[in-house]
Amino acid sequence: MAPKTRIAANLFIATEQARTEPIAGRIIEVPENEEQSELYRNPHSGFVAYVPVGSIKRGADLVTTGGMRIVGNKIVQGKTTPCGTCHGPDLMGVADVPAIAGRSPSYIVRQLWDIRQGARKGASAQLMKLVVANLTEEDMTNIAAYVASRATGAAQPASQIPTIAERFTTTTVSRSR
Ligand code: HEC
Numbered sequence: 791m792a793p794k795t796r797i798a799a800n801l802f803i804a805t806e807q808a809r810t811e812p813i814a815g816r817i818i819e820v821p822e823n824e825e826q827s828e829l830y831r832n833p834h835s836g837f838v839a840y841v842p843v844g845s846i847k848r849g850a851d852l853v854t855t856g857g858m859r860i861v862g863n864k865i866v867q868g869k870t871t872p873c874g875t876c877h878g879p880d881l882m883g884v885a886d887v888p889a890i891a892g893r894s895p896s897y898i899v900r901q902l903w904d905i906r907q908g909a910r911k912g913a914s915a916q917l918m919k920l921v922v923a924n925l926t927e928e929d930m931t932n933i934a935a936y937v938a939s940r941a942t943g944a945a946q947p948a949s950q951i952p953t954i955a956e957r958f959t960t961t962t963v964s965r966s967r
Contacts, residue, residue, distance in 0.1 A: 792818040792840035801828055817841050817895045817931055839895050841935035849936025852929060853881075869924040873937070876917065881940050886914070892942035895934035902930045 792813040793804035804820045818840045821827030826835035851857060857868030874880075876887045883889035890898065904910040906922040925933070 793820055798828060813840055813842055815842055819896050839938055845932045845935035846939050849932035852933050853936050871921050881937060890937050891940035895938035898934040898937055899930050
C-alpha cells in the first residue's frame with residue numbers, strides 16, 4: 791500500500807497520511823515534509839519512496855549480476871550488465887561515470903527510459919545503450935528501487951562487498967529446483 795497522491799507543481803503530494811491505495815507495481819515518491827518541499831523547495835528536506843514488495847531484492851539481482859544464472863555448470867547470460875562494472879562496486883561513480891546510489895528512484899527510471907528511447911543520447915550515454923536494451927518497465931522499477939536504497943557517502947569497505955562467488959552461490963541456491 792502507498793499513500794493516495796495528487797500532483798501539485800510537479801510533485802506527488804500525499805492526499806492524507808491515512809488514505810492509502812494499492813501500489814500496483816508503481817514507485818510513489820512523496821516529500822517527507824510537504825511545506826518544506828512544495829512551498830519552500832528546500833533541497834535538504836527529504837522524500838520517502840514507496841516501492842513494490844520484493845522489488846529491492848529483484849533489483850539487487852539485476853544490478854549485481856545482470857541477472858546471470860548458473861544452470862548445471864553453464865553460465866547463462868543475464869539481460870543486462872552488472873552496474874558496478876562502470877558505476878563502481880558501491881555505485882558511487884568512477885571517474886566520469888556518475889554516482890547513482892541513493893538517487894531519486896523516479897529520476898533513475900526516467901533516465902533508463904530516456905536512454906532506451908533515445909531521448910538521452912549524448913556520447914557517454916552510448917555506453918548505457920546495451921545495458922537498457924532488454925529491460926522491461928518492471929525491471930527498471932526493480933533496479934531503481936534497489937539503487938535508490940543504497941547508501942551514499944563513504945565507499946563501502948571492500949570486505950563488505952560480496953565476492954562474485956558469494957553472489958552466485960546465493961542466486962543458484964535460491965533458484966534451484
Ligand atoms: C558500460 C558501462 C556502464 C554500465 C555497465 C552501466 N552504466 Fe549507467 N552510465 C554509464 C555512463 C558512462 C553514464 C553517463 C552517461 C551520460 O553522461 O549521459 C551512465 C549513466 C547512468 C545513469 C544516469 C545518471 C545521471 O546522473 O543522470 C543511470 C541512472 C545509470 N547509468 C544507471 C545504470 C544502471 C542501473 C546500470 C546497471 C543495470 C548501469 N547504469 C550500468 C555507464 C554504464
